[in-house]
Amino acid sequence: MPIKIGDSIPSLTLQKITDDAPASITTESLFGGRKVVVFGVPGAFTPTCTRNHLPGFVENRETIRASGIDEIVCVSVNDHHVMKAWAKDRDALGKITFIADWDCAFTKALGLDADLSAGGLGVRSLRYSMIVDDGAVTALNLEDNPGQATVSGAAALLEMLGD
Template identity: 65%
Template sequence: MTIAVGDRLPALKLKERTPDGPVDVSTDDLFKGRRVVLFAVPGAFTPTCSLNHLPGYLENRDAILAKGVDDIVVVAVNDHHVMGAWANATGASGKLRFIADWDAAFTKALGLDADLSGGGLGVRSKRYSMLVEDGVVKTLNVEENPGQATVSAAAAMIGQL
């Protein structure tokens, strides 16, 4: 079953690369008592993710935060080393949080996993965005085509805030 507006996010541990090394990050730590924009990509360094989806959130960071958002988080089914390298390569390190769903547990718990084996990627996340308030999904925007970033784009999210 796919998560829906009004549902609470599952309690799970994810990974984040920090200057001190990898750390476990619980969904409670990310979302409890906070207003967070979360967007997911099929994979770090992949074309649409790197050339369209992520840059939109980076360029609109200040506008999003000005609307009362505490944090902007990007999640992908990649390991924390890859997510950290992607943050550095895009200039987004310290501006957005890059969270690794290394085993797809979070993605599967949301019902937003996609089998992209045909493209050589294996199990990944669908492309989506959501506004989460105190762990509860307030908006959810899932792309029909993983190669597009329109309904889940930063501009669409700003219109929903």
Template identity: 60%
Template sequence: MTIAIGEKLPSATFKEKTADGPVEISTDALFAGKKVVLFAVPGAFTPTCTLNHLPGYLDNRDALLAKGVDDIAVVAVNDWHVMGAWAQQTGGMDKIHFLADWDGAFTKAMGLDADLSAGGLGVRSKRYAMLVEDGVVKSLDIEESPGQATVSGADAMLERL
């Protein structure tokens, strides 16, 4: 069952690459007492994710923060090495959180997993964006097609805010 607006995020621990190596970051540490934009991609380095979805959030980071957002994070069912390399290559390191849901536990607990085996990707995340306040989902927009980033894009999030 897909998480719904008004529900608390499931408890999870992600890995994130830092200058000192990988660190673990819990949902409590990331979301407690904060207003956070969380968006998910089917995979780091995939075309729509790299060329469309992520750049919108990087380009609009300051505008989102100016609207009262405390933090921005992207999550994918990838390992922290891949997420860290993606952060570095795209210029996103230290601008937003690049969260590795390496085993898909968080994604599955939210009911937002997608079997993309037909495309050679295995089980990944659906593409979505949500606004989370103090760990509670305030808005959730899921893309109908993983190859699009419209309702889950930064422009749509800015309009919601």
């Protein structure tokens, strides 16, 4: 069952992409006592993720942060090499926090996994965005169509933050 508003983020250790080797970070340290925007994408370098989803968060990061957000996190079911290459390719390393959910553990714990084998991708993340405040989900935006990034995009999230 997918995570919902009011639920707490499960306790896990994640792989955060850095300039050097990936760094382990717990969900408690990432989300505890902080307000964080998280967006999940089906795959680094995939067309919608690269052209439509990630760019909005990179371009609007200062406005999002000025709305009381401590960090913007991108999660994808990819290994750390792919995530680092994608972050560098998109000039987003250091601007957005990239999490390599290489084994799909975080995505599955959230109940936001999907079998995209028909498209040659295997088990991946649904496309979503959410706001996490001190470890609890306060907003969750799930895309109906993984080929679109409207409901879960930065523009929609900014509207929510402006309310």
